[in-house]
Amino acid sequence: MNNHEIDFKLYGDDMQFVEVELDPDETVIAEAGSLMMMDENIRMETIFGDGSPDKGGLMGKLIGAGKRVITGESLFMTTFTNEGQGKKHVSFASPYPGKIIPMDLSELDGKLVCQKDAFLAAAKGVAIGIEFQKKVGAGFFGGEGFIMQKLEGDGMAFVHAGGTMHKRVLEPGETLRVDTGCLVAMTGNIDYNVDFVGGIKTAMFGGEGLFFATLKGPGTVWIQSLPFSRLASRVFAAAPQGGNKNKGEGSVAGGLFDLLGGDRR
Incomplete structure (x- = not known):
């Protein structure tokens, strides 16, 4: 194997964390801010890029960093x-409620395409780049920032899905349409595109996004029930506006006082 071979164990149900077991001189890479805890004698180091084998020297590193x-x-x-x-x-x-999904890239033909914020950690040697969409405009504006990352190598990687995760295997020629925010990851042999939702009324008043991802098999896709963007929008909508923190917001009595112009002092 070109990647470091790591063992792991998952803990928890809805707020999971993954414990990675490292033999001497083994290394795991992770996004900044994902660390929970570590044993002594583990050296933490910030590196430029993803630590995968150099391809193209310094220029290759700069291009890879630019893609990130x-x-x-x-x-x-x-x-x-x-x-x-x-x-x-x-x-x-995990950064928010959901599931951590272990992905053995050696069993996925060496490539996995995932949402840009789904990657959590991986064995050192896994290359992390950007998956260019066929229609660049649709890729950048395809609902909730439909920019996909690609993980390449033969090691273990961990991605995170919000809410409940559903794994779907598509047969050759089988097509599935998915809200772009709900798509977590897919194998490299999936043919995918981003399409505009037909009908101006549906687009403007349907309550859904303007774009959906069209996935065509054969291959495997992983879908999440609660994208973080959807969770954040609901929290923001429910948050009190105007900074009225001392007026019993959310209560019937507080609403009546506001309506009648009551003074709580």
């Missing part, structure tokens, strides 16, 4: 290396 910027990610990633004598553990937590 396009997806909204940082130029840098963090590596965790076991410099001790025995097995050590490092844990990474």
